[in-house]
Amino acid sequence: MSRIRILFEKRGLFVFVNHMDLPVVFSRAARRAGLVQEFTQGFSPHPRISLAPPLAIGVEGLAEPADFWFEQWNSEAARRWSEALPGGLKILKWAEVDGVSLAKLAEAALYRVRGASAPFGEKEAAALAEEAGRINALLDCRVEDGSVLLAVRDLEHCGAGLFVKALAAAGLCSGWGGLRMERLAVGGWDEEKRSVVPLV
Structure with a gap:
């Protein structure tokens, strides 16, 4: 399992999409791109995702970090995923990471x-x-x-x-x-x- 940290931009009309809706948007795009995410355990499993502190509606984010967990990952997966995202969201950079959580680093x-x-x-x-x-x-x-x-x-x-x-x-x-x-x-x-x- 790979933990992937991305930097993404949130611009245009997408600035009016609530921060809490972003995991669903990213996960649907990942499925369209053929990527398999790791899911949480428990009664109601959902894709394992960690976002940066919330960005207020109406504010553009030019380099927002987020962590995702995938079964397999490579540069081709990053390209497919970025192309599957709706207009206003774009992956700028990515890196495979481990260690301290995003919440503590941000x-x-x-x-x-x-x-x-x-x-x-x-x-x-x-x-x-x-x-x-x-x-x-x-x-x-x-x-x-x-x-x-x-x-x-x-x-x-x-x-x-x-x-x-x-x-x-x-x-x-x-x-x-x-x-x-x-x-x-x-x-x-x-x-x-x-x-x-x-x-x-």
């Missing part, structure tokens, strides 16, 4: 937050940094090309919804409709480089 995320109709700058960065800092989740915050790049930890409590509330409370956006948000990476945190290290 300790940080990097977001890009920008305005839907105007660039973001220091005011928006300050509001986001203050809110992430309030719950001790802030790792890094900077302005780049009209966007705020925000690196955070504690991914269960610090995510897109918190960012929208902080900006709206500061009068810097009207809500979700006034923003464009992407999660650029999920992984470990390299303090020296001040960057999120991908898990594949």
Whole structure:
């Protein structure tokens, strides 16, 4: 049995598909590609899958990690599986892994937050940094090309919804409709480089 970690992107209309529905989408595509997944034990077995911390609906994920267990695996299997996925989902990279679980490794995320109709700058960065800092989740915050790049930890409590509330409370956006948000990476945190290290 092979444990395969992928990095995938979730874009376009697929950003409106709930995180909890992704295992079904990936498993159906795997079956169409002729792949055999390992199933959990117990009363209600289901394909063994481990996803990164949830991505909010409406937020693009550009390098989302996930673990899957297959009976057999090779580069041809990866190609077939990626081709069987619906538009908006795409496998970018894969690696056969073992050891520590994905949930323990996914300790940080990097977001890009920008305005839907105007660039973001220091005011928006300050509001986001203050809110992430309030719950001790802030790792890094900077302005780049009209966007705020925000690196955070504690991914269960610090995510897109918190960012929208902080900006709206500061009068810097009207809500979700006034923003464009992407999660650029999920992984470990390299303090020296001040960057999120991908898990594949």
